[in-house]
Amino acid sequence: MEQTPLTLAYLESLSTADLVALAEDFGIDIPEGLNRRFILGELLEMAEYDSREISDSGVLIDATYTTPADGLPDTYNETAVSMLLRDPGWLFVYWDFHANLFSAITSNYRFESFFLRVNALSSVSPVVVKDWFDVNVGTADRQWYVHLPSNERAVRVDLYSRNTQEKEQLLAKSAVLTIPVSVNALSPVGDRRRLSPLVELSGIVELRKQHFNNHRQSFG
Numbered sequence: 001m002e003q004t005p006l007t008l009a010y011l012e013s014l015s016t017a018d019l020v021a022l023a024e025d026f027g028i029d030i031p032e033g034l035n036r037r038f039i040l041g042e043l044l045e046m047a048e049y050d051s052r053e054i055s056d057s058g059v060l061i062d063a064t065y066t067t068p069a070d071g072l073p074d075t076y077n078e079t080a081v082s083m084l085l086r087d088p089g090w091l092f093v094y095w096d097f098h099a100n101l102f103s104a105i106t107s108n109y110r111f112e113s114f115f116l117r118v119n120a121l122s123s124v125s126p127v128v129v130k131d132w133f134d135v136n137v138g139t140a141d142r143q144w145y146v147h148l149p150s151n152e153r154a155v156r157v158d159l160y161s162r163n164t165q166e167k168e169q170l171l172a173k174s175a176v177l178t179i180p181v182s183v184n185a186l187s188p189v190g191d192r193r194r195l196s197p198l199v200e201l202s203g204i205v206e207l208r209k210q211h212f213n214n215h216r217q218s219f220g
Contacts, residue, residue: 006047041101081159081172094143110163123153
């Protein structure tokens with residue numbers, strides 16, 4: 001029997017249970033409770049991959065060689081988030097989405113925003129999240145500078161989406177970045193210079209800590 005093409009219209013006509021069963025047929029592992037639109041995105045991605053495999057399976061004879069364009073592509077059509085240590089106080093975070101998944105998320109009428117979750121991790125095993133804060137990003141954003149938590153040894157950035165009256169959805173995790181001790185010691189927030197007794201009595205040190213904890217994503 002001829003297989004029905006996996007189009008968005010066809011997949012939306014199926015129940016969630018049928019979508020999960022179809023995903024299992026393709027060998028896609030679907031975690032329990034995963035939002036329906038993410039299942040749609042995974043199936044559409046699989047259908048696109050199969051279509052590309054079929055189109056590329058022919059023997060390339062007398063094919064015209066095309067010189068590749070200079071520079072890197074704007075997108076690799078992959079949902080991922082990565083980061084680099086820019087300097088002692090800042091991370092450079094960059095991310096991207098698979099086109100079908102991005103469309104499925106943003107077309108949902110409950111969609112609010114994407115955001116980055118910056119996690120401060122323990123430096124001993126087992127690694128656990130000690131602290132975290134969120135940074136909202138726009139739908140057109142693909143890179144952001146994020147202030148480093150003070151005196152941390154390891155961080156990870158997660159990419160999430162947020163919907164009204166729904167649990168936030170984890171889309172991707174970066175690799176763990178270990179911060180060298182020598183770099184961390186230079187962090188502007190970790191400055192331990194001795195203040196005058198009058199300044200210490202004023203409470204400015206505690207106020208500075210509170211401001212950093214509540215507004216660290218906007219430090220400049």
